[in-house]
Amino acid sequence: MAIKPWPPDKDNWNRIYDKYAEWAAWYSGDPAELLDVYASRIAATKGTYNTIDYNTGYNSIHDSIGQFWAKDIQNQRKTMLHVPVAGDIAGVSADLLLSEPPDIKIPEAHEKTAKEGAKKTQDRLDEIIDEIDLYSRMLEGAETASPLGGFYAKVNWNPKFKPFPVISVAHADNAIPAFKWGFLTEVIFHKIIDIGSYDKVIRHLEIHRPGVIVNQLWKGKTGDLGQQVELSYHPATADTEEQVQTGLKGLACRYIPNKKPNRLWRDSDLGQSDLSGIEGLMDALDEVYTSWLRDVKLAKGRIIVPDYMLELDQETGKFNFDLDREIYESMNMGPVDPENSNQGITLSQFEIRAEEHQKTAYELLTQIYNNAGYSPASFGMNTEGGQIQTATEVKAREGKSFKTRNKKARYLQNGMEDILYILLQIDKIHFNSGIKPYRPQVILQDSIQTDPLEKSDSIEKLDRAAALTTDTKVRMLHPDWTEKQIKAEVTQIMKEQGMDVEPPEIRI
Numbered sequence: 001m002a003i004k005p006w007p008p009d010k011d012n013w014n015r016i017y018d019k020y021a022e023w024a025a026w027y028s029g030d031p032a033e034l035l036d037v038y039a040s041r042i043a044a045t046k047g048t049y050n051t052i053d054y055n056t057g058y059n060s061i062h063d064s065i066g067q068f069w070a071k072d073i074q075n076q077r078k079t080m081l082h083v084p085v086a087g088d089i090a091g092v093s094a095d096l097l098l099s100e101p102p103d104i105k106i107p108e109a110h111e112k113t114a115k116e117g118a119k120k121t122q123d124r125l126d127e128i129i130d131e132i133d134l135y136s137r138m139l140e141g142a143e144t145a146s147p148l149g150g151f152y153a154k155v156n157w158n159p160k161f162k163p164f165p166v167i168s169v170a171h172a173d174n175a176i177p178a179f180k181w182g183f184l185t186e187v188i189f190h191k192i193i194d195i196g197s198y199d200k201v202i203r204h205l206e207i208h209r210p211g212v213i214v215n216q217l218w219k220g221k222t223g224d225l226g227q228q229v230e231l232s233y234h235p236a237t238a239d240t241e242e243q244v245q246t247g248l249k250g251l252a253c254r255y256i257p258n259k260k261p262n263r264l265w266r267d268s269d270l271g272q273s274d275l276s277g278i279e280g281l282m283d284a285l286d287e288v289y290t291s292w293l294r295d296v297k298l299a300k301g302r303i304i305v306p307d308y309m310l311e312l313d314q315e316t317g318k319f320n321f322d323l324d325r326e327i328y329e330s331m332n333m334g335p336v337d338p339e340n341s342n343q344g345i346t347l348s349q350f351e352i353r354a355e356e357h358q359k360t361a362y363e364l365l366t367q368i369y370n371n372a373g374y375s376p377a378s379f380g381m382n383t384e385g386g387q388i389q390t391a392t393e394v395k396a397r398e399g400k401s402f403k404t405r406n407k408k409a410r411y412l413q414n415g416m417e418d419i420l421y422i423l424l425q426i427d428k429i430h431f432n433s434g435i436k437p438y439r440p441q442v443i444l445q446d447s448i449q450t451d452p453l454e455k456s457d458s459i460e461k462l463d464r465a466a467a468l469t470t471d472t473k474v475r476m477l478h479p480d481w482t483e484k485q486i487k488a489e490v491t492q493i494m495k496e497q498g499m500d501v502e503p504p505e506i507r508i
Contacts, residue, residue, distance in 0.1 A: 013176060016265070020148060020173040023275045026282060027147035029084030031069075038070040067280070068287035079297065081290040085282055085365065088379060089274050089372050090146035093258075096378075096405040097142050097412055100445040101135040104420065106438045107484065121435045125424065128164045141169040142412060145258040148172035150271035152187065153419040154208065154253035155426050160239070165426040167419055170253075172270075177255055179269035184255045185210075193236045201226070202234055208253050213244040247429040252422055256415030259373075259407045271411070274372045281371065285364045292357035373404035409444050416442045470494060 025033035069080075106125065108118035128134075141151040152170040170189050178186040187208050194202040199221045207214040217237050220226020231237040246252045257271025264276050275282075362381075369376045378401040417440055424437035459476055462468045474481075474489050481489070493499075 016268075016270070017173065019264070019273075019276075022279065023086075023147045023273050024173060026086035026275055026279065027090055027144075029082065029087050031080055031082045034069045034082065038067060041070070067283045068290070069283060079290055079294050080286075081293050082286050083282075083289050085285060085368055086147055086275055089369070089374065090143045092374060092378050092401070093146040093274060093405075093408070094139055094143035096401060097408055097444060098135070098139050102138075102413075102416070102445060103443040104129060104134075104416075104440050107441050108438055111484075112488070117436045118438060121424065121438050124427065124433055124435050125420065125440060128423065128427070131162075131164060132166050134167060137167060137169050138412075138416065141256065142408075144169075144171050145256065145271065145408075146274045148258075149262065149273040149276075150255055150257040152177075152189070152253055152255055153415060154189070154206075155419065155423050156252075157426055157430055158239075159431065164431060165423050167423055177269075182269050184251060184253070184269075187251070187253060187255070194234060204234075204237055204240075208251050210250050211246055211248055213246060213252060215240045215242055215244070246426065248422065248425060252426065254415050254418045254422070257411050259404070259411065278368050278371045281364055281368045285361060285368065288357055288361045288364060292354070292361070295352045295354075295357070370400070373400065374398075375400040377401075413442050413444055470499075 022037050025037045104125070106118055106122045108114060109122035111118075138153075141153060145151045148171060150172050152172070152175050153167055154170060155165050156168055157165040174190055176188045176190070177184055189206040189208070191204050191206075192201055193204050196202070201220055201222055203218045203220065203225065205214075205216040205218060207216065215231060215237065217229050217231050217233055218225050218227065219229050219233070231240050231242060255269075257269075258274065259272050262268055262270050262272040262276075264272070365379075365381065366376050369379055369381070375398040378398045420440045420442070421437060424435065424440075427433045428435055428437055459468065459473055463473065468476075470493055471486065471490050474486050474493070478486070478489070
């Protein structure tokens, strides 16, 4: 279970963290995590009837007891199957955004008359990106943002540890932010660094405020912050400074939402989880697959024989019936009475309702993917095997997924540009790198690459129809270019084709 936070509006954050814990359990794919979440709700509402907890916003009796996992706790079922569909959604979300490393560049360093300072900044940025493996870190953030509604990217540094600043990822359920007008103004990052005996929990708090980072160490219990202790109390924070002056006007971190608006908490600036609203569907899917597996187990062929057909195993002392034995010794017994089933062998074989279960599961999966904002085809459903499709055909089939991807891409792109700009500023201030910080440009690669011949063919046909200007053709061919790059390319094309001429003189 996630720890309970400690800001002034604790009741509101309890409500948020309860949902974080639920979504994290579905994302984990671990049945034990789901049991833990729903068992705690059942225990909290035991002995109550139709009670609404105004701190969490849940009618716990209504929301939990009727669910499959909660019922399984009560009924003590032996067969409980979990389908990790939430993990699939998170994985596809990250793949659509970052199927390939993004193109990160300093625009000023790629101009024809680029200054040496801009080129030096580009080289330094490339070096740091390679050293910290930024692509893998952003993949982690993008995947966890899917179930938790967003993630945090923050800049940390220690010249004794690494000769460059590092971008690290913090998950949404390890942070307590404050926003104003949609902008992040302060955030508390909390992390459990040690759990000892008697429920002793050591937490490190990293508090980001404009121009300063405050580090604190607290000794408490699960769900209780406890009391503050010296940073030297634990080896993990022994070399950490209590206060670090960043030299920045703002924060050294950014919150990158999954997508907006947040339908569950419309009054917050938190991003929306892909799992919000589909918990019941995922719960029902687990119930269907569990029922299917139960049918399989019950349908195992069984042979029921009377006692006299059993042999005593001398080693185990148990009576067994050998199915593979071909020759039996003669038995001193009378004729078998057909009305007495105890005298003969009875075969037991139950039917497996495979088709009914498959159709129900298929419908539930379709609804889950659609409600999460994706096309079922992105998960291998409704696909025609063996056929090669163009990028246009793939995008048409998976149109809903790409619309969702484009919504998310804007938030991720802006967030990456912000945090990389902060990284360059920190690098100049604290590492004396001598570079001039420029704001980088981040271009997320399309997960489905369009065939260049297909694109050029479309442009050529429109050009023959006199339906395109040179400016539009350049924009179609290079959708990732900046306005400055597009204008420079248009000017160069017109010069090469003799279209850039001076207007004629008008003589009177």
